[in-house]
Amino acid sequence: MTAPGSRAAALEVLRTGPLATVQDQGRVGLAHLGVPRAGALDGPAAALGNRLVGNPPEAAVLEVTFGGLAVRAHAGRWVAVTGASGPVRIAGRPCAGGRAEFLPAGEVLEVGPPAVGLRSYVAVAGGIEVPPVLGSRSTDTLAWVGPPALTPGAVLPLGDPTGPPAAHEVPRPPPSAGVLRLHPGPRLDWFSSGALDLLCSSPYTVGIDSNRVGLRLEGHRLRRRRPGELPSEGMVSGAVQVPPNGRPVIFLADHPPTGGYPVIAVVERADLWQCAQLRPGQTVRFTRAPAVRRPRAAGLAATP
Amino acid sequence: MHVHSVGSDSLLVEVPDTTAALSLAAWARERALGAAEIVPAATSVLFAEVADPQALAAALDAWRGDPVPIGGGVVELPVTYDGVDLELVAGLWGTTVEGAVARHTGIEFVSAFCGFAPGFSYLAGLPEELAVPRLDSPRARLRAGAVALAGTWCGIYPGESPGGWRVLGHTDEQLWDPERIEPALLPPGTRVRFRDVTASEPVSAPVAAGRPGSRGIAGEPAPPGPRTPRRRWFR
Numbered sequence: 275m276t277a278p279g280s281r282a283a284a285l286e287v288l289r290t291g292p293l294a295t296v297q298d299q300g301r302v303g304l305a306h307l308g309v310p311r312a313g314a315l316d317g318p319a320a321a322l323g324n325r326l327v328g329n330p331p332e333a334a335v336l337e338v339t340f341g342g343l344a345v346r347a348h349a350g351r352w353v354a355v356t357g358a359s360g361p362v363r364i365a366g367r368p369c370a371g372g373r374a375e376f377l378p379a380g381e382v383l384e385v386g387p388p389a390v391g392l393r394s395y396v397a398v399a400g401g402i403e404v405p406p407v408l409g410s411r412s413t414d415t416l417a418w419v420g421p422p423a424l425t426p427g428a429v430l431p432l433g434d435p436t437g438p439p440a441a442h443e444v445p446r447p448p449p450s451a452g453v454l455r456l457h458p459g460p461r462l463d464w465f466s467s468g469a470l471d472l473l474c475s476s477p478y479t480v481g482i483d484s485n486r487v488g489l490r491l492e493g494h495r496l497r498r499r500r501p502g503e504l505p506s507e508g509m510v511s512g513a514v515q516v517p518p519n520g521r522p523v524i525f526l527a528d529h530p531p532t533g534g535y536p537v538i539a540v541v542e543r544a545d546l547w548q549c550a551q552l553r554p555g556q557t558v559r560f561t562r563a564p565a566v567r568r569p570r571a572a573g574l575a576a577t578p
Numbered sequence: 579m580h581v582h583s584v585g586s587d588s589l590l591v592e593v594p595d596t597t598a599a600l601s602l603a604a605w606a607r608e609r610a611l612g613a614a615e616i617v618p619a620a621t622s623v624l625f626a627e628v629a630d631p632q633a634l635a636a637a638l639d640a641w642r643g644d645p646v647p648i649g650g651g652v653v654e655l656p657v658t659y660d661g662v663d664l665e666l667v668a669g670l671w672g673t674t675v676e677g678a679v680a681r682h683t684g685i686e687f688v689s690a691f692c693g694f695a696p697g698f699s700y701l702a703g704l705p706e707e708l709a710v711p712r713l714d715s716p717r718a719r720l721r722a723g724a725v726a727l728a729g730t731w732c733g734i735y736p737g738e739s740p741g742g743w744r745v746l747g748h749t750d751e752q753l754w755d756p757e758r759i760e761p762a763l764l765p766p767g768t769r770v771r772f773r774d775v776t777a778s779e780p781v782s783a784p785v786a787a788g789r790p791g792s793r794g795i796a797g798e799p800a801p802p803g804p805r806t807p808r809r810r811w812f813r
Binding site: 302303306307308309318405407408417419457460505506507508510511513530531537540541542563566 | 594
């Protein structure tokens with residue numbers, strides 16, 4: 275076990291960039307208490323990083339928003355930088371992302387601003403072992419459950435490595451977002467006919483006010499057919515909620531567990547990682563997902 | 579009861595009222611239905627990230643809407659009735675401040691669901707004729723523990739935050755503590771009573787600073803958003 279404060283197994287944060295947090299797979303099963311899920315926004319990138327350094331999938335990594343991270347190792351560890359691709363340096367020497375690299379004790383790992391994508395992930399052999407809160411080491415930026423965002427001077431304890439680093443590179447396409455597939459949402463009937471077609475046929479721009487809570491979109495405003503207020507109801511990641519101003523918001527990992535604006539559509543879960551890599555000002559396009567088989571059971575009326 | 583698909587792996591079940599939502603959520607929680615989250619709300623229950631949505635829909639057909647006995651005891655919250663809206667609420671109810679306190683302490687509320695903020699419970703039980711309108715624009719700062727009303731809901735702000743509900747008073751009980759085994763003091767299903775301790779405490783100045791505001795991102799009835807001090811884990 276790692277002794278708290280031991281210099282032998284820790285990362286010291288020197289710089290953070292705009293926002294760097296600790297993330298794992300999130301806090302599951304607490305939405306009914308008002309606790310957001312949190313967790314790495316680009317799950318596949320975080321999982322790849324863990325595989326590359328020999329970690330189990332639940333190990334905590336660093337999520338770095340638009341680079342700017344510098345950390346010093348107090349013990350030599352295999353590390354891997356995945357997700358948004360930008361310059362990575364170890365001890366001042368450029369090295370490749372997307373593969374395991376050795377970070378010697380006392381040396382500095384730097385993650386620069388990415389050329390493509392927005393969020394990079396730093397996996398370290400043994401994982402980031404800050405104390406879990408309610409079963410997760412993830413930082414939730416809505417209610418600030420979990421560890422605080424990283425600040426210069428913070429010292430992050432590391433766990434013991436549990437496996438060898440992967441001996442080969444795992445090819446993964448650059449994290450450029452494609453077209454996001456949309457399922458019809460539970461409140462589609464609150465919108466004027468053709469609203470979903472409009473959403474799927476016109477480009478939207480990622481708003482500057484986007485964050486881990488939601489991707490706020492600018493473009494054609496979506497009009498409601500039905501006025502009034504929706505009683506609060508449970509929300510999922512990927513829900514496309516439309517407030518009265520007609521600007522759609524895609525809920526991401528730190529979204530509030532309940533909300534009172536109607537959901538016109540839901541982003542296919544397999545596409546959600548792309549939302550993590552969309553930058554403000556970037557264009558996003560939608561398309562209809564293949565139809566899901568409707569839940570049917572005797573006596574239950576599935577909504578048309 | 580209507581069942582909506584929510585994406586490829588979640589279901590939203592609409593039910594007639596809050597009691598039904600609470601019952602369905604409690605019923606579902608007693609069974610292993612393969613949902614990562616079961617989220618009751620005002621008139622619905624969300625089953626999120628379901629392993630087999632078809633099987634869940636079939637299982638839900640076995641639910642007959644029977645009220646589920648609500649487990650757990652009654653949580654009694656001591657309240658100092660010193661809120662800025664107490665007189666206004668008393669006026670709306672056609673009674674005195676003492677009368678309003680008596681009505682509020684005379685109701686047994688039930689935590690129907692939590693929303694927006696960890697540990698912020700929507701407490702049902704206020705009769706329709708005592709419904710209270712929300713502020714047009716939320717106040718910039720309410721103290722932690724503020725006990726407030728909006729519509730027929732009663733709620734307690736777990737942390738200091740903006741809020742658009744009508745404040746009756748405050749409690750010193752801690753509504754949310756992630757270190758506790760049960761972090762939320764009032765999880766869904768908890769029965770809640772308020773006890774008047776106004777006379778036994780020094781009266782503190784009510785907190786209210788008007789500021790134009792808007793609905794939060796979630797379109798919640800109020801933006802409670804507790805901002806509890808962040809602990810420093812590191813160093």
